[in-house]
Every structure is written in C-alpha cells, then in structure tokens.
Amino acid sequence: MTVTLPDLLPAELRRSWAVDGTCPDLDLYSLFRARQIADLHRTAILDAKGKLCYTALDRKVRSLAGGLRRLGVGPGDVVAVQLPNHRNAVIADLAVAALGAVALPFPVGRGAVEAECLLRRAEAVAVIAATEHRGQTHAADLVPLLPALPALRRVVSAGPGTAPAGTVPLRDLLRTDPTGFVAARPDPDSAARILVSSGSEAEPKMIAYSHNALAGGRGNFLASLMPDDTPPRCLFLVPLASAFGSNGTAVTLARHGGSLVLLDHFTPEAALEAMREHEPTHVLGVPTMIRMMLEQMERTGEHVPAPTALVLGGAPLDEATATAAADAFGCSVVNLYGSADGVNCHTGLDHKVPPTDRSGVVAGRPDPRVAEIRVADPESHEPLPEGQIGEIVSRGPMTPLCYVASPALDARYRTPEGWVRTGDLGYLDGNGVLHVVGRLKDVVIRGGVNISPAEVERALAGHPAVHDVVCVGVPDPLMGERLAACVVARGGERPTLDDLGTYLTAHGVDRYKHPEHVVILDAIPLTAAGKPDRAALRHRADEERHATEPARA
Template sequence: MPRPLNDLLPASLRRAWAVDGTCPDLDLYSLFRARQISDLHRTAVVDAKGKLCYTALDRKVRCLAVGLRELGVGAGDVVGVQLPNARAAVIADLALAAIGAVALPFPVGRGATEATSLLRRAEAVAVIAAAEHRGAHPAAALLASAPEAAERTAAAARTAPDHPTALRHVIAVGPGDIPEGAVPFARLLRSDPAAFVAARPDPDGPARILVSSGSEAEPKMVAYSHNALAGGRGNFLASLMPDPAEPPRCLFLVPLASAFGSNGTAVALARHGGTLVLLDHFTPAAAIAAVREHEPTHVLGVPTMARMMLDRLEQEREQDQEGAGKLPAPTALVLGGSPLDPTTAADARRAFGCPVVNLYGSADGVNCHTGLGHSEGKPEGLTGDGDRDGGGRGIVAGRPDPRVADIRVADPTTHEPLPDGAVGEIVARGPMTPLCYVGAPELDARYRTPDGWVRTGDLGLLDADGVLHVVGRLKDVVIRGGANISPAEVERELSAHPLVRDVVCVGVPDAVMGERLAACVVPASRAAGPAAPTLDDLGRHLTARGLDRAKHPERLLLVAELPLTPAGKPDRAALRERATHA
C-alpha cells in the first residue's frame, strides 16, 4: 500500500472551509472538467507547439489516465514528473489527478542522484521524465540510477512486482530518442479515451507533493490536498484578478514543477479556467517576446528574472530597436521566491506599466502578498520608502488573507503569539496549509505545532495595521567571530546601490573568524568595466545607510549573472563555492 499522508490540521477546520465555500470541495480533475464543459474551445495552453484548447487537452488527459492505469498506477500511488514547462507537464498533472494518484513534480535541472532520492523517499511507483532537454537526458539518467525500473517495466505485464511501492516505470516524453527500458509517453497517449473513468478522489486527500528548496540536507517534500491547491492557492490568485469572471492568462517564468509553479495547472486552469503561457526555458529575450505576443494578464517569476528582463529592455533602447522598451501592460507582475527590493519594484512597475506584487510564500504553507492596490511600491495605508517601511523593519509582505493562510508572529521557543510590533517567528495556518511532510516525521515534529500551525523559520512582525514585515531567517546567519550577520539585511541595503543590479550575500569559511561575509554582485548595465562597484564603494554605501561596520561584506565577487537553481531561485550554494575560491 502507498505510504499514508496524514493531515496534521484538525479535520473540523478543513470541513469548515469546504462548507463556507472557501475551498471548492472538488478534486482537481473534476474542477478542470467543469471548466472544459463550460468553454469547450477556450485555449488552455500556449507553448512551443502552439495552442491547445480545453477539449483537446481533456482528450489527451483521458488517454494518459487510461495508459497509466494499464501500467498499474492507481489511486494513492506517487508518480514523479520531471518535465519542462510545456503541454506534457499539464497533461501529466491532470491525468494523475484524474486517477487519484499523487504527483511529485521536480524541475528538469535536478540531477539524477537527487531526483532518485526524491522518488525513493516518496516511494514513487513511476516517473514521467523528458527524453532530452537542453543537452541533458533525464529519462535515461533515471533509468541508469534505478536500473530495476527497466526490469520491472518488462516484468509488470507478467507478474506483480515484489515491492509495489518501488519505482517500476520510467515514462519518457519526447522529443528525443526514447531510451531502452522506458515506456514511451506517446504510446500511452494512444490509449482509448472511451475507457476512461474518473476516480473522484477525496478533495481533502493528497494530490501533489511540493519539493521545498529549504536548508535541509535533502530537499523537503510537502503533501498538498486538492482543496489546499485549488482552494487556498486558488484564492491567492483570485485576489489578483480584478474581474473574477475574466479568466487569467498566466505567463509562468518559473517551472510548473516548482512550488511557485504549483499555481499553474491546479489554480490557473482547474480553479479559474484560464490559459497557461509556457516557456520550456527562461531567457529574458524569450520572456519579453512572450509578453508582447501573448499579452498575459499575469507574469509570474522571481526578482532575478525581472532584473534580467529590465536589462534586456534597456539594451533594446540603447540599440534603438523597433518597439524598444514597449510592453502591453499586464494586470500584475507577481514576483516571489526571494526578497524584492524597492529599486527592482519601481523599475519593473515603470517598464511593465502595472502593479508589481511582492509575494512572500513557500512550499511549506505560507502565502502573503502586497496585492494590486498600491502605488509606487506602498500597499494602501502604509507609509515608507518603496516596499520597505521607514523604520528599517524588513520587507513589507502585505496583509495576510485568512482565505489563503492566516499568519501570526510567535515566540520561536514557546510558539505563543507575540504582540504587534514584536519580532518573532512567522507561523501560518489556513486553507492552503499542507497535509504533512512526506516520509519525514521528524520534520512534522520540528515544523508543525500540535494544532497544525506551520513554523516557517522566518523572522517577522505584524504592525499595528496588520501588515506583515519579513525581517530575515532564524537560521540564515553568518557567524563572524561569534557575531551574527543577517545576509538578508545586507542584501536589502546593497540593492539600493545605483551600480548594483542584483546581489546575494553568503558566508565563506575563514580560518581566523570562522566565517566572513561575501557579496556576490551583478553590476548594473551602466556599471560595466571600471565603473563596476568596488568593496570600498559598497562599504561607503552601507555606512551611509546606517549599517554597522561589523556587518559590511569583506569579499566581493562580481558575476555577469546570478546562477539559478532548477526552481529559478538564486543558487546560494554555487555562489558560496565560487566566492570561497575566488
């Protein structure tokens, strides 16, 4: 039997949210099917192959669902999905929901060793992977790292496997050569859709496992229900839709397989009946072209992506290209995954001609954002400089929405709520709260309180107006000679330097002090060559901003671009390695 994924929230709370309409109380495929019936030919997906309407998508979903069942995949089984942003990823998401299986998506950039570890720990029975993507061969790599899967693929039709929760099938998605031992995805899509019967799983049962890019030795896996995705996360997107009757058209710059990308199939399509505009790989040029051609209502990415797009627009203007710098205005540019600085927010607001939403969220079950109702980076009713208040109290994350996740600030030791203005650990509980961590009861014990609140490990405060400010991380500190330095605090101040386009601060080992702070800086486009900032420049800037000298970076690494993790976030581990040996 599949591993049980128990809900750590009181069942009475889950039911109350379903009864009062906060959550739709339907499984993801049923929600999608209702959207398909209501608008048969509406475009569901736009990718490199063109447009795919809801009815054509539904037929492919039914075919895949039948094919998966014929392979022995059933309700409650975990199936990995390692695909780039394209229609195959959407088909897989919906087909797994339709048969009551649990999807475990992870980006194509994750190596076979880490991918195999995720599949093993989740006791996945199958994985759907790309045959080829940007020179890599994920399906073949997974077969090589789990050779028993190829043997079981051949044996599955003859006898039941000895270990039903072990990986039995690697399903390869073209283009590219299908490796020997893998099941061709195209073959499953030729199954008879008339044989399809929807499973209708419990809406409060598991639907998807999100992989968190947290600080654990291995990535954390977090189980979400149908209601938590379509309800809690669905309410987040609904709050950014001025007209609920107008379906959104969402350009996802982050992988659908990331936690941020879980707002794609389950939310934009199944909950809201919208359209997904997908790029199989982010580049600033491709992203800008997609905004111009498809005119999305919502562009979802991380701040680093926005800065790269702003630089690209600046290059267009410098080269006097036709239509340079002009973009059709979306409803919102939604940026999450890492802190959004005021300079990026202001520049992006001018370039995109729309509100820039600062999203604070994580796979672990927290969500808060600044919303559409703000001007020049300030949420309505706030005073301060950009997205940061005048008291130096971190980044403004907006007012928590209890229809998504209620948020409070608690004492990190006692978990008791703290008064307004006091800094403590941010904890969250609400309709989007996940069920539990997967295969890790020690994480449940560490990060979930007895009454179901999620401990984020983030430090913050709620001001007198009920607005959340994110200050930093409990564990993300650099310890220099016994003194703690918050990299997030230094990054916030350096981001305001006119010669800094992007910055990440990391600790590097030091024989004398234990650690020293290194600033990894992408110079602004106008700061090339001799005009690039120096360590002294940064120090003078931080002094002027009032930052203690002990917190100033002692090393500077200039980079052309920040390396990104498969989930699209700045790769701090890679930068730490480079800064250590620079």
C-alpha cells in the first residue's frame, strides 16, 4: 500500500503557477535530463571522489533507477535515503525521481529508532543507507527493521566495504545497463520528496513536496540570489538530506543546471579548503558553522575567494556574525528565514550585511514567486494590519502538499484555504518587510513569566567574550524553568554569569530575562541536520546545574 499524500492547496491555485510560468511544470528528472542534454560535460558534482559531469551522473542515475525497478520500486512508492553528502546521495535522489517514486532523505547520524518511525509512517518500500560512515553502520542497523515493517522490502547498502548480510549492494544496482531504462513522467504537481523536520513534535514531522514546489517555488528562491544566468556552484555545508539541503539536487542541478560542492562531514577546515579549491558562488550553511569558520580564519590568518553570497538559515543570525562574515568573506550575507513546513523569506543581495531591528536581523521582503506571507491572528486566522504582531502564515508556489500520515498536523498547521501556520510571531512593516520576533511556543516560562531565548541570544551575541551562544530552559522545582546560556568563549576569556548580566542590563534586556546559569563549551553541538542541538544543550545545562549550587530564586 502506498501512503496517501493529498494536496491541501486549492487545485486551481496550484495549476495557476504552472500556467503563468512561475513553476516549470516538469518532473525533476525531466528537468535534470534537459540540463544534461544542454551541456553534456558540465561539472555536476565535486566531492571526495573528484568531479562528475552531467552525462556521467545521468548514466549512473539511469543504472540505479533500472536496478531499483528490478527490485520492484515503482511510481508513488516511497524510497528512503540515509547517505552523507556524496555523489551517491545525488544519484539516489535523481533515480527515485526518474522512477516516479517519492524520495525520503534523512541525515546520517540519526539512529534506527528514529529511522523506524520515519519508514513506518511513510510506508517506505526500500531504504538506501551508508554501509559505514564515521563509525556508524546505518545499513546493518536497518536490516533488523525488515520484519517489523511490512511495507519495507529492501535495504540497499552504499559505500565502500562489505555489504552487510540482508542488504543489496548499491554497486550491484549501478551495474544495470542504463540504455534500456525508460523514465516515468509523473505529474509535476504530484509528490517528489518528503522533507523531515525535527520541529517540536514528539516524532519528526514529515512534509510532502511536489516536483513543482521544489523546482519551482524553492527554485525561484535560489534564482533570486543569482545575479545573472550563470549556473551556480553551491557549497552545501548542511546535509543534502535536510530541509535546507533540498535546494541541492532539485534546485541547484535540475532547475538551474549548476554544480554541487559536497563535504561528507562538516569541519571548518574542510569548508575553507573547499572554498579555496572550488570557488563556490554560494555557500549554504547555518550561522554556527560560519562562526566556526571565522574562528579558524582568525586563528590562521587565511583568506578564501569571495563567493557571491553566504546563505545562512536554520537558526537565528545575529548582527555581529553577519558583519564579521561579510568582512571576512567579502560577499553579501543573506539571512534566510524558512522551514520545511513551507515558508521562505530572505534579505537578498541588495545588502552586504542584512538589515536589523530591535529584535535582531530581519527576515526580508517576501517573494510571491516563492511564498506569499501574511501575518494573522493566531486564533481567528484573520490578516492583521501592518506593524501588528501575529502569527506568520505562508502560501505560494513552494507550499507543500501535506504532512505525511498525520491528519492532526494538517488540521493544526494548515488552514482550509491552504495557508501554512508557521508558529512564528512577526509583523510586516510599512515597506512590506517581514520581521520575526519569536515563537508562539518557543519560550521559557519562569514563575509564570515568558522569556524568549532568541531575544537573549541575539543580545549576548554581541558580547566581546562570546563567540557563540544558545539559550535553553532547564527544569526548576521552584520556578518551573530557568534560563541557561550555553556559551563558546572568544579567545581565552570565560564570561561569568555576572559578566553576561551586566552586559544584558547595559543593552536594555530586562533583569527577569537574564540567564541564571552559564555553561562554557568548546563548540555548540549540532544535530544531524546541522542545527544547534538544543536537546543536548538542555541536558548538559541541567546536569551542570545539579552539580553546582542551586540557582538563585
């Protein structure tokens, strides 16, 4: 049985974007194939194995698609992919699209428990996983799930080493003769990919996107950051299997005919080396990664060729980081506000450093070719006038079809007219610029008073002794929660709680919002998707707090 993925947007609205040319109205593999035919030997991928051109990539895609078809994968089937940033991930993505099937990528590093949840709910018929990656054996770990998941028929193991028992080696499938493969031609408005969001739910949210929503809506986002028609060369510091990484295969390659520069694991040293060697036009990452790269550049005095833009999303960007990055990299820094749920807005190339307001870096001007954005009353969903704070809602060419196997999420986060409720609070100013001020739920409640961790993070980011900071709530028997600041210190300085409090007071942050515990870290831990791991930080802060004196009342 194939999972049902209905489109919650009005059909006539979805079609209108194809008719007016906003979306290309072609499936992802057909778009990629047209790019391959137009420039046979353009470089498609630069990874640890070297260069791979469009024609060589297409042969591998067709071989894998033929091999998967022999295993019984057909149109509408869900195929999961758990691979690092490597050509195999791109080959798998395009092969699934060529079959008219639906890709479900999720990053390496996520364990079998979470994988089982994703595979079960999506009714995946196959999963392609790494034989070994940085000490983890994902393919072998997934084999025991086969008896418990009736829909799951095959585990395909990819990468060097001996294929684990019970798996099909990817290299065997890649030996399939590509000349006999005939690609499917799925409806461009049908599902192509399922994005996985960590979100705030008990289980990861899964969101289904169509070919047009990816290549059209998300493709228009990247197009707005291309100053001319030159195909982009994009260095992805985030996993291709993340929501942010969905701008890789479908957008950079299929829509724009560009090149992907891939690192199978992020380190600041490897990222800077890739920038020197491959001179990407666009570097896509999260602010924490850029701060780590800036620290490396400060330590070594090294320089890299200037790209067109650093595109930073996935976590709040502060003014200090944006300014330092613009100076060090010599390019525009783009603040990207977006999520897997279906919202996108950015500050563009007009500003070398993104504009700021009292709340920090602004989100930018919404682009209706990507997503129209409104601010609505959280209860009535009625639009609010400019300047008034409410819930940010979004609807446009990149709007997803639905949440996967979760009518409850559809009911909670989608309106009857198809608008996506983001759960974010913000306002539109008189110039139509979006300002994000916080989350409806992302608050620390101390003694009945709400504190926004994002507000405190933005303020502390400017402290001269703070290189990076994430604020989290920790449980407290008296106050319910207290705020902890997890800090990566700059240089040899170790800011104390009093140092942070004095700085916050000087910068107008009310006393009740000040952190009551500070944790000094060597680096901010990241999730498999490349975002700050707030769960790990809460655990660390809670442990340290219990090991020291009780926090002040």
